[in-house]
Amino acid sequence: MTQAVVEVGARLRYDGRVWTLAVLEGARATLVSDEGASALVLLPYLFTDPSFGVEGGPAPGRATPFGLLEALPVEVRERALAWQRHVREVETGFPDAVGQGAPREQFDPATRSLAQQERAKAEELTAAGWGGECGDGAPDAGALPQRGLVGAGGRPGGAGAVGRGAGR
Numbered sequence: 001m002t003q004a005v006v007e008v009g010a011r012l013r014y015d016g017r018v019w020t021l022a023v024l025e026g027a028r029a030t031l032v033s034d035e036g037a038s039a040l041v042l043l044p045y046l047f048t049d050p051s052f053g054v055e056g057g058p059a060p061g062r063a064t065p066f067g068l069l070e071a072l073p074v075e076v077r078e079r080a081l082a083w084q085r086h087v088r089e090v091e092t093g094f095p096d097a098v099g100q101g102a103p104r105e106q107f108d109p110a111t112r113s114l115a116q117q118e119r120a121k122a123e124e125l126t127a128a129g130w131g132g133e134c135g136d137g138a139p140d141a142g143a144l145p146q147r148g149l150v151g152a153g154g155r156p157g158g159a160g161a162v163g164r165g166a167g168r
Contacts, residue, residue: 014049015039019039
């Protein structure tokens with residue numbers, strides 16, 4: 001699976017317009033529209049904005065809204081990040097950085113369907129004791145796609161891996 005790349009010259013959708021990424025400096029991006037408007041945007045805000053997208057490529061995975069995970073108790077945050085790695089492995093074949101090494105056979109999107117990968121992950125997590133409803137409100141391993149951990153369009157999200165009552 002090819003990821004969309006955000007680099008100078010990329011065409012981005014943001015805030016109801018299509019922009020060209022003109023400058024990347026630290027955590028800031030300077031965007032220029034075809035009409036000549038410009039915007040200076042912090043990357044965490046750009047990547048978490050619901051309107052953000054990259055033109056001409058697959059949609060990038062959604063970033064977790066800025067500060068959401070930091071507000072959670074440590075155990076809940078660690079569990080959510082673990083779920084995110086598992087979902088990423090189902091979606092891309094890689095639990096961490098896409099393209100680092102070779103995917104494990106049962107999660108290789110070149111040879112396995114999404115349904116096969118989901119089934120393999122559910123079996124793996126159930127064998128590791130992640131089956132059934134988790135005490136922290138996180139979903140059971142067998143509910144990977146049904147509970148929104150693999151979301152619309154197949155995009156995983158860290159926020160989806162947090163149980164509804166986790167921040168209370």
